[in-house]
Amino acid sequence: MLQMIYGYARVSTAQQDYATQIDDLKRAGASKIFKDKYTGTTANRPEFDKLMDKLQNGDTLIVTKLDRLARNTQDALSIVKQMNDEGVILRVLNIGTIDNSPSGRLICTVFSAFAEFERDLIVSRTQEGKAWAKANNPNFHDGMPRKYTKEQIDFAWKLHTQNHMSYSEISKKLGISKATIYRRFRELRIQNINKKSRP
Template sequence: MKIGYARVSTFEQKLESQIEVLKEAGAEEFSQEKFTGTTVERPQFNLVFKKLKDGDTLIVTKLDRLARNTREVLEIVQSLFNRGIKVHILNIGLIDNTPTGQLIFTIFSAFAQFERDLIVTRTQEGKNFAKLHDPSF
């Protein structure tokens, strides 16, 4: 079975576009929730994680929908691989439990974490600059 998981980070964001893309990718069932990526508790994801079984495929639109950081995503994916579950990250591709699949996935995960860290750093630098140059900030 192909099960899709959609997540947005704020209540203002919409899930519809992710769900549509998951449908187009062949997801037969969906789970969705609105939680920030920094939140450890993701009840719907936990339900999907437990429901998946050998031969199933978990589909997400992007890597950052799956986990908060490289370490966590590697743990999740390895756990799924150990249970015979494939992971299809739509903007990366189908990741399987082969040496090549694991290498590619590890590299992509590291780059995704790097990109997220750069965004956080730039945001913080911008805030600090604004505070120094605008006392009312």
């Protein structure tokens, strides 16, 4: 199977352009580049989701900086781990290659330390925000309906962790997009981190 080198570019406002990122990604060898505009009014990254569906074992993903790939340290750590599970190589131009090599594992270890600290801050702020909303907003409801149930995702997680099925295999078997699997598994990993850190 032909191994692909993808690039991903993201800007934070509608006024910014991708020119510099795209030039850097092309020089680094990216043959196909996906682009998203992420603003304060939306957290959707449709092109990133399409990219996650395309990535296969042996492919390489290049980003100019880690914050182009993820919104926070926990998100970055989870994405990196999931890519490693899929056999996808991640190249961050201002950091280096993150894979299963000793240097790649060292970077993941550093991420883990920062992610745990950041998780505590996020949990604290989220709880404070929800408490305020519940007390002051009569229309407040916690979360949005999910397309796939917890049982379906738990079954997919079992296929991955116990049956060692890849994301692509799970997607074909259950009809769940790889982007959704990445996202929901990322949430499960964060939940597991939270449980382990509790006294």
